[in-house]
Amino acid sequence: MLARELMMVSRAAHVMQRTGLAMAGAMAGTFVAAQLAKGNVAVFSTLAFIATTIVVGAVGFYLGIDIPKLTVRATGRIDVVELLSAGGIFLAALAALVSVYGIVFDEIPPRAWEFVIGSWWFGGVVMLATAGLVGRQRLA
Template identity: 45%
Template sequence: MRSRVRKFAHVLERIGLAMAGAASGLFVAVHVGSSIAALTSQGFLVIMMIGGAVGFYLGIDTPPLSFHAPDREHSVNSGGKIDAAEFLSAVGTFLAALTAFVSVSVIVLRENLQIFWTIMIMLGWVVGVAMQIVAGAIARFRG
């Protein structure tokens, strides 16, 4: 019984992360679409929301490599090596969250950013979400 409750809680958590990612993608898409006329379509909004949902679902809460193998010997991660999945997840989540925060701020404060900054927000979002997806794929392939 306890295992089912834990699994259900984990599924709810992952769905919540996906919804947060979709909402973040929507905020970035609304800001970018309001500044770049070619990106005002509903298709662009949906693609940004799906990308955010997939990125946040896969890329947040990736299981890190263990520091020690089960038999107490040092594992692959020992010796100061960087866990690629953990690093990509952290940086990707930061970039995606930062660009979503900036987008919401621009929308709420009714600011008019130069097109350069709008493009940088879009690139930050795309790179951040891509990093999350790659991190999730790495973490899931290794076990």
């Protein structure tokens, strides 16, 4: 009975952690969307784009940050899932950091940089989501 209760508490804590990470991803997506919307590019100012940025951030952070590791293998290969997760969080966080800077200091980047920032964000969260899905599938 005690083991079952401990397992339920552990699962609840894990869900709470994952939900917090999803909220952090949504918040970072909000910053990126707000910065890109300031650039007067029609596509970036739409409600659909802003909502997509927020949802993709939440899903990417939920799936891709806490990936279960396989047992250490002596194959000498690079773990692609770990690399995707690390690269994805770096790119997404970099895009969010640049966006927060732009919002706080009221800076609008040149149009080409808006696309770069957006690419960092979407590339990063796609890498995170892919890493999370692949990492969970290979354990199954």
